Amino acid sequence: xAKYKDMTYTIRKDGRLMRRVSVNGKLLSIYSNDLNDxxxxxLELRYSDLKGSYVQSYNFKAYSEKWLKxxxxxxxxxxxxxxxxxxxxxxxxxxxxxxxxxxxxxDIQTLQTDLLNENHIELxxxxxxxxxxxxxxxxxxxxxxxxxxxxxxxxKIIHKEKEILTKEQDKLLLKSKHKYASFFRILxxxxxxxxxxxxxxxxDIDLKNKxxxxxKAVSFASNQPKLKETKNKKSRVIPILxxxxxxxxxxxxxxxxxxxxxxxxxxxDINSMLTQEAIRCMTNSFCNDVGFKFTPHxxxxxxxxxxxxxxxxxxxxxxxxxxxxxxxxxxxYAHLDQQRENITNTINNYLSKKKAIKGVxxxxxxxxxxxxxxxxxxxx
Numbered sequence: 009x010a011k012y013k014d015m016t017y018t019i020r021k022d023g024r025l026m027r028r029v030s031v032n033g034k035l036l037s038i039y040s041n042d043l044n045d046x047x048x049x050x051l052e053l054r055y056s057d058l059k060g061s062y063v064q065s066y067n068f069k070a071y072s073e074k075w076l077k078x079x080x081x082x083x084x085x086x087x088x089x090x091x092x093x094x095x096x097x098x099x100x101x102x103x104x105x106x107x108x109x110x111x112x113x114x115d116i117q118t119l120q121t122d123l124l125n126e127n128h129i130e131l132x133x134x135x136x137x138x139x140x141x142x143x144x145x146x147x148x149x150x151x152x153x154x155x156x157x158x159x160x161x162x163x164k165i166i167h168k169e170k171e172i173l174t175k176e177q178d179k180l181l182l183k184s185k186h187k188y189a190s191f192f193r194i195l196x197x198x199x200x201x202x203x204x205x206x207x208x209x210x211x212d213i214d215l216k217n218k219x220x221x222x223x224k225a226v227s228f229a230s231n232q233p234k235l236k237e238t239k240n241k242k243s244r245v246i247p248i249l250x251x252x253x254x255x256x257x258x259x260x261x262x263x264x265x266x267x268x269x270x271x272x273x274x275x276x277d278i279n280s281m282l283t284q285e286a287i288r289c290m291t292n293s294f295c296n297d298v299g300f301k302f303t304p305h306x307x308x309x310x311x312x313x314x315x316x317x318x319x320x321x322x323x324x325x326x327x328x329x330x331x332x333x334x335x336x337x338x339x340x341y342a343h344l345d346q347q348r349e350n351i352t353n354t355i356n357n358y359l360s361k362k363k364a365i366k367g368v369x370x371x372x373x374x375x376x377x378x379x380x381x382x383x384x385x386x387x388x
Contacts, residue, residue, distance in 0.1 A: 012043055014147055014155055015050050029053045054153050066151050068103040068111060075142050084236070085229030094138050098123075098131070108146055113156050120160065129163050136162045172310040177300050182251065186297045188290045190255040191272055195304055197252045199311030199329055201225065202304045206233055206282045208271040210263045213256060218248040220256075222330060228284040240332035312337070316344050 009016050017027040024039050025046045036053065040046040066074075072095050080088045102119045103111055116139055123132035139157050146152040173181065173196070181193060195205060203225040212221045223243040226233035238244075248256050259271050266278070274280045282290075287304065295301045308329075315325045322341055326334045 012047055013158060014144065015047055017043075017046060051153055066108050066146070067105050068108055069100050069105060071108055071146055071151060072099060072142055075145055085227045085234070089229045090134075091138075094134055098135050099139060099142075108143075108151050109153070111143075111156050113159060116157055116160055120163070124163060130165050133162045133165055136160055170309045171302075171306055172313050173302060173306065177298075177302075178310075180298045180300070184294075184298055186294050188294045190252075190259060191290065192294055192304075192307065193252050193255055196307040196310060197249050198246050199308050199315075200246070201239065201308060201330070202287055203228060203233075204238065204330075205272065206270075206287070207235060209269055210260045210271065213248075213260050213271075215248075215253075215257055215260065218253065219245050220248060221245050226281060231284050233281045233283060238330060240330060242330070242332075244327060244330050246328055312340060313344070316341055 009018055011017075015027060017025050020026055020039075024041055025043060026037060026039050027046055027050050029036050029038060029050060038046060038049045038053065040049065076091055076095055080091065083091075098119065103115065106115070116136070119139075120132050120136055123129075123135065136157060140155060143152055143155040143157055147155060178196075181189070181196060184193075191205070194200070195202070198205075198220060200220075200222065204222050206226045207224045208220070212223065213219075214221070221243060222238060222245070225236055225238050227236050262268070263271060268278050270281050272282055274282060274286055291302075291304065312325065312329055315328065320328070322334055322337050325337045325341075329337065331337060
């Protein structure tokens, strides 16, 4: 079944386009040889059905709140938090009490323009994407005939290249005696997410085989962490590198001797996991001590770059990083490959070799012709 805008249709054996539409409980078939004409018929029939079917229609606020409740099922706390933020902070203030059928493309374009003027490019992208989804569902629920977002292009997001630690910064990290140094060294040389290291227990560490099992994580949707599955809902095992073996062994020993459940806990309560605010304070304190700034995610990115230069293959890196897809790793590896190769020199070297081969071929041909002429002359 093919799709055009928000309409699906079939192509008959005779080449005509067909769509079935329910009007007042009766199923009608419409045909056309032209896609635009079929879509026009489709809208007209749907509109005629809506006019006679609904006495009361939804305003945007009521529908978006209903949509939020329905679409929160099965989603992570972080995703629900983002849904609520975009809808309550931006979409409802702009379209709240407008009837769904009264929202025009220009209204949505105004929201996008206002956000872009404030340089909120990623936010504008999300708002348009959310608005398209909500309106598509309103069409499916028969509260809208046409999506007013059609024709509005989501602004292109240009992601900044992620920074990694320099060699000098890595040296400072390894030498640091700061009370939080072990936490950040382990993050740097395991590639764990902060949500994963927060959930680690001594049982997850195998010192004999030098491995760490990542089988759970926490959600930081609110400041207080809540245990959950890993991001891709899969467990993985990562190696304990020699650089951090002593750090890990020391922490495990301390936890076992003091009956502490988690490897890293709050300073004020050894029985409680780290909170989002606690990690932020730890990061600020450590950065001030070593003299440079970074984020926990930069350490994860540095680990991924290290795997690339160590010659670890894409699929192995995907597994170690805990990515559900190899695409992110592939994109990074492709980018690094580009940086390593001097494309200009590569092409010039290729052309030089090609020219040299042509030169040799020409010399051989000239020699053969000359020799042949010599033999002919002697024969004469």
